[in-house]
Amino acid sequence: MNRFTLAECTSVDAALSQLQDGAVVKAGGVDLLDRMKDGIETPPKLVNIRNIAELRGTRETEQGLTIGPLTTLAEISSHPLIRERYQILSDACGHAATPHIRNMATVGGNLLQRVQCWYYRSADFQCIRKGKEFCFAFDGLNQYHAIMDYTSCPSVAPSSAAVALLGLNASVQLTSAKRSKRMVGIQELYVVPDANPTKFTVIEPDELLTAIIIPRPAAGTRSAYQKYGEKESFDWAIADAGVVLEMDGSTCRRAVVTMGAASPVVRRSAEAEAALQGKPITEETARAAGRVAVHGARPLSMNSYKLDMFPVAVYRTVLLAAGLCGRDPSAAG
Ligand SMILES: Cc1cc2nc3c(=O)[nH]c(=O)nc-3n(C[C@H](O)[C@H](O)[C@H](O)COP(=O)(O)OP(=O)(O)OC[C@H]3O[C@@H](n4cnc5c(N)ncnc54)[C@H](O)[C@@H]3O)c2cc1C
The missing domain is CATH 3.30.465.10 (Uridine Diphospho-n-acetylenolpyruvylglucosamine Reductase; domain 3)
Known part of the structure; x- marks a missing residue:
């Protein structure tokens, strides 16, 4: 870990006045200190905002x-x-x-x-997210990587x-x-x-x-999130889904379906939303939403299992949001 100075701040103004010359904000420090200990970042100054009550x-x-x-x-x-x-x-x-x-x-x-790609997180790999030309994940170990929306980097x-x-x-x-x-x-x-x-x-x-x-959510809104992982806890999702349903009685007036570990940035699934909107939420409509959530996916060499996991994550989270089942005991966390 590099040497750095630490600016302790107790107001927003004080913190903002410290944000110069390569200074980096530290909140809880869980992610930032990992990056520093792994040697992928060497900021000269940390601005600790943790104690700003406002x-x-x-x-x-x-x-x-x-x-x-x-x-x-x-x-x-x-x-x-x-x-x-x-x-x-x-x-x-x-x-x-x-x-x-x-x-x-x-x-x-x-x-x-920051992303958890193990090539990005290792000081031994100079990848495109560190300003170099190459992505190691395409031909390397890519089981936790993206199945959608990627071109240059599938973290x-x-x-x-x-x-x-x-x-x-x-x-x-x-x-x-x-x-x-x-x-x-x-x-x-x-x-x-x-x-x-x-x-x-x-x-x-x-x-x-x-x-x-x-x-403020519209009247009749119900929602849920579930995460699936390799481990029961102590790990990020390998598939996750968020579902927000605006209900008119048993009919879904509007649905928002979101996914995290499918793509480099969080995404909404327009296909899954369309499969739910204007319909009652049932086993059948929830399954249909799950099926189309991976529409257009392009798995890498080691992660086609995600084509099965995301439909299940979406299906079970739709039912959970609708109050038609409890939290999935096999979900992580
Ligand atoms: C074993 C393990 C499992 C995990 N599993 C999950 C998981 O399942 N899901 C999940 O979401 N996360 C997971 N995490 C990640 C963890 O939740 C994050 O590292 C943590 O939430 C980061 O918050 P922090 O306050 O410590 O941020 P910090 O490390 O302090 O900051 C993170 C980044 O945000 C910047 N920053 C922070 N606050 C501000 C601000 N107010 N303004 C500007 N910049 C700011 C910092 O400069 C830094 O770049 C896991 C972490 C570990 C170690």
């Missing part, structure tokens, strides 16, 4: 819910209002990583964590919270050192590797993520 907690407004980025995954998963009205988010945060990590990890850091979106927040049509507020603020939707937050392989999000080096804003 960036923590949740606030209900007329429009919906505002969540401070330093709110931990554990706090979100146990929050009564989130459990009742934004189930997809409490499911996603409550089943990410492990209880210990969820106590430390912040939701802002979770959204901004997958790691954030469970992003899968939920995309389903809820959330936005993030970014505040710059010049104190200007901008709102960015969850989909637009992420830069696809084909556009710029070394830039993972649209956040500039002098910007802080200062709030997450979720619109």
Whole structure:
């Protein structure tokens, strides 16, 4: 690990004034310190925002819910209002990583964590996400990689919270050192590797993520998230799904279906959504949504098993969101 200076900040203003000359923000530090210990990043300065009280907690407004980025995954998963009205988010945060990590990890850091591709995470491999020409995953070990939406880099979106927040049509507020603020939707937050392989999000080096804003769900909304992994816990998803259903009685008026570990950035499945909209939610419609969720997928040499896993993840999460079954005992977390 390299030598670095540490700026301890207790206000947003103080943190923003420190964001220069290669300084990097540290929230819980779970992802950032891993990257530094693995030798893939050597920032000269860390700006510790962990103790900025104004960036923590949740606030209900007329429009919906505002969540401070330093709110931990554990706090979100146990929050009564989130459990009742934004189930997809409490499911996603409550089943990410492990209880210990969820106590430390912040939701802002979770959204901004880097991909887990083992070639990217190893200092021994200089891949395109480090500004070089080559991707080792195409001809290498690619069992955890993407099956959709990739060209130059098939690493997958790691954030469970992003899968939920995309389903809820959330936005993030970014505040710059010049104190200007901008709102960015969850989909637009992420830069696809084909556009710029070394830039993972649209956040500039002098910007802080200062709030997450979720619109109030329409009446009759139900939602859920489930993650499937190789291990029961202590690991990222190999297939996951988020489902938001706006119901009119037993008919689905509008559906949003999201997936994380299928592609380099979180995605919505228009095909799965169309399979549910205007129809009653039943075993049959849920299965149909699962089947079409992998429409157009192009598995790599070692991950065609995901063509079976994603349909199951979507099918079971549709039924869970609709209240037609309990949480799948074989789901991870
Ligand atoms: C064994 C294991 C299993 C895991 N399983 C899962 C899983 O199933 N699902 C899942 O989603 N995650 C999983 N994780 C990842 C973990 O949840 C994230 O590493 C964690 O949420 C990151 O949050 P943090 O607060 O520690 O972020 P940090 O490490 O502090 O920051 C992460 C990145 O975000 C930037 N950053 C943080 N906050 C801000 C801000 N407010 N403004 C601007 N930039 C900011 C930092 O500069 C850094 O680049 C797992 C991790 C481990 C170790």
